[in-house]
Amino acid sequence: MPYTAELKKLIKIVEKTRPARVERKKKGQEFPTIPLDEREKILKKYHPDFKSGSRRKIRVGPNKGYAISHEVVDILEARSRVDPNKIDLSRVDYQTDILIIGGGGAGAAAALLAQQHGAKVLLATKLRLGDANTMMAEGGIQAATKRGKDSPYYHYLDVMGGGHFVNDPKLVKTLVLEAPKVMGWLEDLGAMFSKLPDGTLKTMHGGGTSRKRMHYAGDITGAEIMRTLRDEVKNRPTDIKVLEFSTAIELILTDQGQCAGALFYNLETEEYFVVKAKATVLATGGSGRLHIQDFMTTNHYGATGDGLVLGYRAGVKLKFLHTVQYHPTGAVFPEQAEGLLITEKFRGAGANLVNVDAEQFVYEREPRDVEAAAIIRECSPDVGKGVPTPTGKFGVWLDSPMIDMLRGPGTVRSEFPGKDILFRRYDIDISQEPMLVHPTLHYQNGGLEINERCETSLPGLFAAGEVSGGVHGENRLMGNSLLDVTTFGRIAGLNATLYAKRKSLKGKLTLDHVRKYHRALARAGVKTDRIAPMILPDYSNPEVRKKQLTTQYQGTLR
């Protein structure tokens, strides 16, 4: 769908103010940033996290009383997919040293490190290996690699500031110190980062960075990292066994309280099977497909927050789940691309955000929550300067043509090949026409509590990546998540292996924690037929469903 005639008219206005805006950008005259105390006000008034009625308290489990999004509480206050009494745990289908649940960046990194330290690994994942949010990351990965202008010190400050100063300091320290090493590791594995002719890694700004420290591989940084890690995992088949279309349903414990593996569901044959492991790494990623507050999302199909459910039922605490990250710029046009992420790099490269009157209204590199809130404010009735879309929504313009004017013709095409081709499919040339954007559900800021060794409170259970919470505090900065998953994925793989060597499993396998959780639900008066983990979202047609007279759905799954 090319732009409609109405939108084309509005684009003309953007074109009018563009030359002056380019000039200002060239001179370094930026739109003023929002002061810290002012930030808070905007967030309170416009950020979806603060919308009244958008949260409720969890009634069971280790975080009883903690108020988070309804959609997350819904999956936590839900029953298991299985009746624990029906599962025969004496029949073990797979036995391994390390079980890794989830085949994204964190899972793959954990698998490689575990294997490297001598463990036999089983990596089981819901869809295909690499069907994950990691694959979708575009913008880049932060690391303070530039001597003379940057250091882990500034990276630390930026992470804390972005996260509202409540991040876990030990996790942040680990993140910023490991960052350059992770970059070295990836370079060694052959990931093709964008470089200058002398080998210097190209870097850019991202929201909330004080130095240009966002490393990238074209505009498909996550895909480059993911496909490299996936290739390497597949190159070690004797030690790393990969099971695809295998979804973890529950963790399995020993009666002595250790994690001993997990119960899985084969999405294709629909059978359940038992994996016994000396140590387990949860790396199931985020939860965008829960569509919190009915927001559109950037996340992959399997991002349904399963790991939160598994860990929580087994007694692991949640942290920082009360904030959700909305990416400031998701596409709202054309309809087919709705929700898709338009990377922050566009703003890092110089594109302005402008309203329907083609005026700037916000500095382009505020932290994400602030940036998103400012866009929502612009589109709200209070200001009323959103650009109306044909589907009745509002957005603002992201003025990508500025980039070619600032950095030379062809820059958009060479630096953003992925988005270039995507929009060309819809007859939109983003080096000539701006994009229409609005905040979209993007990232689960919090998750299961871990320490800097990726240990959870459950012995034998490690967690890494988007499923965990703490390092980003209340708000993650762009580029720190790819860094998080590679850094802590590696640490989890290593520490799980050390644990497996040190400790042996004692006692009988059990799903007693699930029985207990069910009892706790009943005690708390939660009467529900909800089932979790969700596994896949439900996008089937309700009209068709009504006619499926003999079909049974368990939760969202047929």
Place this chain on the structure above:
Amino acid sequence: MVAQRKGKKRTEQTGKQSEGKKNLVPIFIMGQKYMVPDSLTIQKAMEYAGYQLVRGCGCRGGICGACGTVFRMPDSYRVEVGLACQTVVKPNMYLAQIPFFPANKAIYDIEKLSPTGEVVAKLYPEVFKCVGCNVCTKSCPMDIDVMEYVARAIRGDVAGVAELSFDCVMCGLCAARCPAEEAQYNFAILCRRLYGKYLAPRAKHLAERIREIEENRFEQSLQTLMDADEKTLKELYKQREIEPIMAEEDWTPEDNSFV
């Protein structure tokens, strides 16, 4: 959530109720006719028709390569291909998904390879079987000149393969249609990794920075931050100097005590 939301119609990606009238067009999924809104992608159209996708659906955003699809229009003998999550339905199209293709993947230890054409030829001897039919290029949803990178592989130009294939989403459509049974995307990633590891100039600043970290050069400055109270931290945060967006690579901050 599941129970509460049952029966509520969502348009995918948005989670919002869909409104307005739809213009329905016929499509043929594996030969069966269904009426679907003409604005949907093939992926969403299949869901609209009643499918619950397990295979053939990953990122829903054109980057994971899970949703390779072949289709044909009734007035043509030509077989076309595309990504189901990116291709909008066309009236009367006949389609089927190819979510998996069993292409050959060589197993190797990247540490022990050299970045040469011989290595590629040894691991993937089939590259020489290319007959130059150009079907792969015509099939590629990412507009990659696949035949050209195959030719580069034959010539032993590892860097050329790496560069030309950079946008590959490994959907397998090229391999599925190749008469010579090539595994284009698998030797392409081999070349990219060889290039990234051995041929691209190494980042010297990175190696030096890693050495500094191993020498514990930042321990002390980080410790002061970890010990600082929130007020001090906020002050330091506010005062930190911001590198200007148009600054050149050699920009340095005024205060260089912590770099």
